[in-house]
Amino acid sequence: MEFPLIGGSLVDTAVVAVYIVFLISVAWLVSREKGGRQKNTQDYFLAGHGLPWWAVGASLIAANISAEQIIGMSGSGYAIGLAIASYEWMAAITLIIVGKYFLPVFISRRIYTMPQFLQQRYDHRVKTILAVFWLGVYVFVNLTAILWLGALTIHTIAGVELVYGMVFLVALALAYSLYGGLKAVALTDVIQVVLLIFGGLVLSWIALDLIGEGRGVATGFNVLLERAPEKFDMILSRDNPHYASLPGISVLVGGMWVMNLSYWGFNQYIIQRALAAKDLREGQKGIVFAAYLKLLMPLIVVLPGIAAVVLLPDLARADQAYPALMNLMPAGLKGLIFAALIAAIVSSLGSMVNSIATIFTMDLYAHRHPSHSEAHYVTIGRIAGLVALLLAAVCARPLLGNFDQAFQYIQEFTGFFTPGIVVLCLLGIFWPLATANGALVAAVSSAALSLVLKFTWPELPFIDRVGLVFLCCLALAVITSLLQSSAKENPAAHTPAPIKGSDASWEAGFATDQTFNLAGLGVVLLLVALYATWW
Known part of the structure; x- marks a missing residue:
């Protein structure tokens, strides 16, 4: 097999090769332990509790x-x-909520994993049930999606067969x-995010300039607005025709909140x-830093797809938009953008693998x-x-070869389980009377009710279904817990105990400093401005 060149360009291929060598070198350099010291679990799974805010974000x-x-x-x-x-x-404001209300509880508990928090609570x-569930989702939904879509991109740009692309990423x-x-x-x-943002912005910039026929980004954006209004x-x-995927105002007040709270607040991987x-x-x-980066992300991950509607209107599959757009980039820049995409893929693979290993x-x-x-x-x-990756x-x-929009597939599948997870975690944090049986009822009911609604009410948008199932699971968990409270049972079983060997109590403080509060307000104001503009 001949060595593939990215877009047929030796320059692009060299840029990607240099990036890969640099990435591996930096990773091994920062991983070395001084004096031959062996890594312990805190070093390997939690970076020795030493990450600064910029690395966290x-x-x-x-x-x-x-x-x-x-x-x-x-x-x-x-x-x-x-x-x-x-x-x-909406993830940006969710991150602010996580930083203010969830993170203080988790850090006061000195946990490694979310299942560990659930055991303590x-x-x-x-x-055990949630640990097995998360492992299954991470391996068979998230890791498969990252590998498949990453290999699809490599195939589209460099002509590498899908199986070889996955082997390369692994x-x-x-x-x-x-x-x-x-x-x-x-x-x-940290390096990969800089490359990712820069490469993504360059792709969007050039795509808009192409739409404007060389008259600048502003002109290109105006042309895009005229040709694809x-x-x-936003609503x-x-x-x-896509109302079922994003059902109007429900996006702002319904099930998407459940999806976001589950992903950003109770997801080990994050x-x-x-x-x-x-x-x-x-x-x-670090969470505030990430919230502001999330506000920037649509310029990198959504705008290129919209631009492709004008530049590449006849694509066979929607997921080909980004890779096909990259093929319009000049030599050198294509390699840089491709390196940014590889950066995104391998960083997520590494993060997911570490979370799987931890759980x-x-x-x-x-x-x-x-x-x-x-x-x-x-x-x-x-x-x-290693086993998870293989x-x-x-x-x-x-699992993914026949889906046109893989992102929507992931959201729909995880939507079967996230309502129950959010219920049991929220009650665990904010309601001392929540019991283990109430949590199990929420977890089991989430999957059962979602399946029933999926087949008996198929026209119900999945985001609305997530919100409805969340309310049902919440009611069932509360009723189960209250029934137990009135039964012959040790009251101490309802209230989590402090961690042994520490003075951490369940009532972790939710007070945040002025910098955090102002930053959170800034996120809210920016979101109001964005939705007001594109309503």
Whole structure:
């Protein structure tokens, strides 16, 4: 097999090769332990609790923005338009909520994982069920999506067969993240986010300039508005063919809140970065930094898809928009943008693999094998990460090969389970009377009710379904917990105890400093301005 050149250009291929060598070198450099010291579980899974705010914020975005985000959301931008940016813009205000109300509780509990939090708050049953669920979703939904869409991009741009593209991504993720753990992932994420944002903005800039026929970005944007005005509706009307995906005003007041709170607040893959911060204030500053970066993301992940409607109107599949647009870029810049895309893919792969390793090792393996050394658990984590990547690579084509908009597939699938997860986590934080049985009822009811509504009310938009199931699960969990409260049961079972060996109590303070408060207000005002402009 001949060595593929990116877009047939040696310059582009050299740019990507230099980036890959640089990435791996930096990852190994920051992963080295001084004096031959071996990594312990805190080093490997939580970066030794040493991440500064800028690394926390950058890593949150790098973990979030990957192939399914760039390729998938650009595809949805091509098919739906700017309305899909609600996932990005509403995530910004969700991050502020997470920083103010959720993170203080998690850090006061000194947890490694979200299942560990659920065990402390409820019991071992809740922890085990949710740990197994999250592992399944991470391997068979998230990892498969990242690998498949990443390989699809490599195939479109460089002509590499899909299977070889996935092998390349697996090898690169293993080379840069498996040894170093979260520290290697988070610190290299800073570099990757800079490259990602710069490359994405360059792509959008050139695409708009092409639409304006060389008369500048402003002209190109105005032409785009004139030629594709339907793509700039933030709130879709009922007669819009994509109303089922983004059902009008429900996007602002309904189920998308549930999806966002689940993803940004209770998702190990994301929250692990904040748990690794030096302290609570550093974690909160990192979350604010990430919130402002999220406001910028539609320029990088949605606008290119809308621009492709004018530049490439006859694409066979919506998810081809971003890769096909890259092929219009000049030599050199195409390599830079491709390197940025690779950066997004491998950073998300590394983050996901580390989270899988953390949950498997700390929540499942260590519970059954409690007497092993720290080095042993780190080794088990590395093995778990390797197995997860290989499983995802094998399952990627069968699971995702037939979907036109992979991003929407991911949202719909996870929407079956997130209502129950959000219910049991919110009640666990804010309602001391919530019981383990109430949490289990919420988790089981979420999947059952979602399936029933999916087949008995198929015209109900999935975001509305998520909101409705959330309300039902909330009611069931509250009723179950209250019934237990009146039964013959030890009242102490309802109220979580402080962590042994520390003075951390359940009533973690929610007060935030003035900088955080002003930054949060700024996010709200910017969101109001954006929605007022594109309503």
